[in-house]
Amino acid sequence: MAWENQYMQMVKSKPGIILAEEDRSDVSDAARLELRQRAASHKRLFVELGSGSGLHLLTLAEQNRDALCIGLEIRFKRAFKTGEKAERMGLSNLLVMRSDARQIGQLFGDGEVDGFFVNYPDPWDKRRWLKNRLLNPELLLTMRRLLKPDGFLRYKTDHQEYFASTAKLLADGGWRIAKQTTDLLSSSLTDENIPTEFEYLFKSQGKPLCMLEALT
Ligand SMILES: C[S@@+](CC[C@H](N)C(=O)[O-])C[C@H]1O[C@@H](n2cnc3c(N)ncnc32)[C@H](O)[C@@H]1O
Numbered sequence: 001m002a003w004e005n006q007y008m009q010m011v012k013s014k015p016g017i018i019l020a021e022e023d024r025s026d027v028s029d030a031a032r033l034e035l036r037q038r039a040a041s042h043k044r045l046f047v048e049l050g051s052g053s054g055l056h057l058l059t060l061a062e063q064n065r066d067a068l069c070i071g072l073e074i075r076f077k078r079a080f081k082t083g084e085k086a087e088r089m090g091l092s093n094l095l096v097m098r099s100d101a102r103q104i105g106q107l108f109g110d111g112e113v114d115g116f117f118v119n120y121p122d123p124w125d126k127r128r129w130l131k132n133r134l135l136n137p138e139l140l141l142t143m144r145r146l147l148k149p150d151g152f153l154r155y156k157t158d159h160q161e162y163f164a165s166t167a168k169l170l171a172d173g174g175w176r177i178a179k180q181t182t183d184l185l186s187s188s189l190t191d192e193n194i195p196t197e198f199e200y201l202f203k204s205q206g207k208p209l210c211m212l213e214a215l216t
Pocket residue numbers: 049050051052053072073074075078099100101102118119120121122134196197198199
């Protein structure tokens with residue numbers, strides 16, 4: 001695990017871009033304070049859960065300079081790569097947190113977030129693993145609380161069953177599904193789509209991609 005230790009240290013080398021929490025199970029007051037201060041100087045706040053190596057987050061930040069775009073990514077290497085690219089691109093409105101995205105309830109205040117993005121979360125599709133899914137009723141409830149009244153959740157997956165079951169959870173939870181497709185690349189929604197690293201992979205495998213936008 002030498003490489004893993006290497007990235008555990010490297011994420012600390014870019015404090016203005018990468019916030020690296022030591023303890024995976026808790027959120028420090030220092031991290032909360034830094035988020036508050038950074039968010040205060042931007043008009044909007046977008047949060048991506050499981051931002052991977054950052055392609056979507058970087059493009060989002062580039063296209064929305066008035067918004068603070070925060071990526072939450074549990075893997076040190078992916079968080080570091082994102083921070084490295086953001087620095088190269090001179091993006092001062094991007095922050096990547098090496099942390100567990102399930103902690104959003106401790107990181108953000110009620111009605112503070114303009115939009116959540118969840119792109120190709122791990123499907124955990126064996127029956128006994130379903131409880132590990134990121135998009136579960138509890139997290140959706142938290143997201144709804146953190147969103148502004150006109151806020152949104154955008155979700156993409158290559159996994160048809162995860163898509164259908166999340167759409168049902170959203171409807172049951174009182175969300176309104178404003179846009180959806182089970183074939184993103186042939187739909188008109190592709191015009192506004194920002195691709196991700198995993199999306200390119202699934203596209204190359206010929207998999208149909210699903211996308212939805214839900215409003216509170
Ligand atoms: C299948 S990958 C998709 C990555 C990226 N969104 C994309 O589309 O290219 C799922 C990502 O979520 C991250 N992840 C999984 N569980 C997480 C959690 N609880 N908190 C933060 N990140 C998580 C993984 O490390 C991985 O980078």
